Amino acid sequence: MIDFTFTEEQDLFRKAAREFAETMVAPRIQEMEESGEVSLDVVKALGEAEMMAITIPEEFGGLGLGYTARLIALEEVGRVSCAVAMMLQVFALGIEPIVKFGNNEQKKKYLPGLATGERLATVGVTEPTGGSDPTGGRTVYKKDGDDYIINGRKCFITNSHIADTITVLAKDDEDPKAFSTFIVEKGMAGFKPAHEEHKVGMKGCNTGWLIFEDCRVPKDNLLGVEGKGLRVxxxxxxxxxxxxxxxxxxxxxxxxxxxxxxxxxxxxxxxxxxxxxxxxxxxxxxxxxxxxxxxxxxxxxxxxxxxxxxxxxxxxxxxxxxxxxxxxxxxxxxxxxxxxxxxxxxxxxxxxxxxxxxxxxxxxxxxxxxxxxxxxx
Ligand SMILES: Cc1cc2nc3c(=O)[nH]c(=O)nc-3n(C[C@H](O)[C@H](O)[C@H](O)COP(=O)(O)OP(=O)(O)OC[C@H]3O[C@@H](n4cnc5c(N)ncnc54)[C@H](O)[C@@H]3O)c2cc1C
Missing domain, CATH: 1.20.140.10 (Butyryl-CoA Dehydrogenase, subunit A, domain 3)
Structure with a gap:
């Protein structure tokens, strides 16, 4: 039998998400449209409403509700503000590689803060030389003792200026076929966000560049297996x-x-x-x-x-x-x-x-x- 109905729990979740969007997001739209800036009040409210915790497993401070619940939340937030839904969607995009490919230490270190919204996330794949073709990217890493050194730049990154935890794809500087994915943290030497874009729409959702200049990342921040990062x-x-x-x-x-x-x-x-x-x-x-x-x-x-x-x-x-x-x-x-x-x-x-x-x-x-x-x- 194919069941096309939502569960009672999912209906209640939708109701709560709609109420959240109408009371906490709608009043900020005008201000976001005029300034083009992220509303930090909305970010705080998203965290308090556990909107970032939906797909994070319960053992790491999340709700563990899964992807249908996430789709419901995004549909309801997006009905009120596509910009805020986009910001929320990319938080999860930065979190997912840690949930799926992170080791236990990485999960314990990052996920609880990401679930509460205390830390914000994003993912850095796109580059000026590689959007649809991510293998065309020129951001490279090389090993240096117990660390990796990353050099390059990413463009069109959602949450570029507000994210604390960034999942970054880079290429082995000696093997152009090998990619690895790293967790880069705000404040790491050699890393900075740059050039905020002025988009035609989704005002209130930040999009910008990320610059890596001899950015030193400890080996503990490698996600998954070295050389297999494209899949991550x-x-x-x-x-x-x-x-x-x-x-x-x-x-x-x-x-x-x-x-x-x-x-x-x-x-x-x-x-x-x-x-x-x-x-x-x-x-x-x-x-x-x-x-x-x-x-x-x-x-x-x-x-x-x-x-x-x-x-x-x-x-x-x-x-x-x-x-x-x-x-x-x-x-x-x-x-x-x-x-x-x-x-x-x-x-x-x-x-x-x-x-x-x-x-x-x-x-x-x-x-x-x-x-x-x-x-x-
Ligand atoms: C608002 C916004 C937010 C974004 N946020 C992020 C983010 O957080 N992190 C991140 O990493 N990236 C992000 N991106 C980047 C996004 O993923 C890329 O823009 C997208 O993958 C397209 O790449 P591109 O812009 O380089 O276009 P290109 O890849 O240069 O494409 C140019 C044209 O070629 C066409 N084309 C390309 N390949 C093919 C093909 N095989 N067959 C037929 N036609 C093809 C495309 O359809 C397009 O018409 C964001 C983009 C936008 C606009």
């Missing part, structure tokens, strides 16, 4: 990163549908609300269809992930579908607003800008199609 970094991006983007995209889709319905019910033309017009209903139907189809793809992938089953293609499909659908929904919802859809006073313009950023994050739509086709072939 990419398994986090593949499942957790794409799963997180599905949550952000579903949030935007829901927000677009709700905003379009609200406007279409209030806007009166020809003596009646425009929701009565077949052309408007057509757009509403397409948004609703995309939302439900995206949910089915996304929650199926997260259910597989919770079972420990392989889910990379499922998340590639869900990521492709929901990110594209969120962009379609934002365009349709803006169209329903007529001229008001071009005015920044209306939330729909934020959804339009945010939806644009969903595309490349955690892998472009082209790359998702490559993964899907590879699986089909």
């Amino acid at each position: 970094a990419m398994s986090a991006i593949g499942d957790v990163g794409r799963g997180g983007m599905v949550g952000c995209s579903l949030g935007v889709l829901t927000a677009c549908l709700e905003e379009a319905l609200k406007f279409a019910n209030e806007r009166v033309l020809y003596g009646k609300p425009i929701i009565k017009l077949p052309a408007i209903q057509d757009k509403i139907a397409m948004m609703k269809l995309d939302l439900e189809a995206g949910r089915l793809l996304g929650y199926r992938a997260s259910a597989l992930q919770d079972q420990g089953a392989r889910c990379d293609t499922e998340f590639a499909m869900a990521k492709y579908y929901t990110a594209e659908a969120a962009q379609r929904a934002a365009k349709m919802a803006a169209d329903i607003h007529g001229g008001y859809g071009c005015m920044n006073e209306y939330a729909i313009t934020r959804y339009l800008r945010d939806s644009f950023v969903l595309g490349p994050s955690a892998g472009t739509s082209d790359v998702m199609k490559v993964i899907i086709a590879r699986s089909a072939m």
Whole structure:
């Protein structure tokens, strides 16, 4: 039997996540939009609400609720603020390699502080010479006694300026085929965040560069096996990163549908609300269809992930579908607003800008199609 219903616990969790987003995140949106800065109040609230603890095992201070719960939380936070959902999604992306590949000492050292939000995380893979192709990166490491020395730079890193614990992919300077993943900590000599980007959307979520200049990292900070780091970094991006983007995209889709319905019910033309017009209903139907189809793809992938089953293609499909659908929904919802859809006073313009950023994050739509086709072939 296939059960498409959420458990009572999951429904209660969704209710709590929605309440959190509406009371703790919504009041900060204007300020984040205007300043483009991360709201530290929101970060603190995320920690207090145990939003960073969802996928961390209980024995290391987490909730151990799994990936469906995470998707629910991201969908609800993303419905209110895609920027905050993105920040939260990438915290988990920095945490996952420690959960999956860290040794017991590393888990004990890092996870409890990450679960409470006392420490914040991110993952550094992308470089100017390698986004879709992470092997094109030029950040290198070399062994020096009991330490590793890292040199290079990473770009487009979410939480670059607020993260304390950064999972970084680097290449062996003597063997371009060997990659390793390290935990770099804020304050380590030779490491600094640099150049904060000004994105078209997701204002309030920080994106920037990371610079490594003879950054000395102790061998205890190597994650997994030396030379096998590509798998460590990419398994986090593949499942957790794409799963997180599905949550952000579903949030935007829901927000677009709700905003379009609200406007279409209030806007009166020809003596009646425009929701009565077949052309408007057509757009509403397409948004609703995309939302439900995206949910089915996304929650199926997260259910597989919770079972420990392989889910990379499922998340590639869900990521492709929901990110594209969120962009379609934002365009349709803006169209329903007529001229008001071009005015920044209306939330729909934020959804339009945010939806644009969903595309490349955690892998472009082209790359998702490559993964899907590879699986089909
Ligand atoms: C807001 C935001 C946040 C991000 N956060 C992080 C983060 O926290 N950590 C991190 O490491 N990275 C992060 N990234 C980087 C993101 O993962 C990359 O932008 C993405 O992988 C694409 O890489 P690129 O930008 O270098 O584009 P490229 O790889 O240069 O792609 C250029 C074009 O080529 C196409 N293309 C590439 N390969 C193929 C192919 N095989 N077949 C067909 N077409 C192809 C792409 O679809 C695209 O159209 C973030 C990006 C954004 C926008």
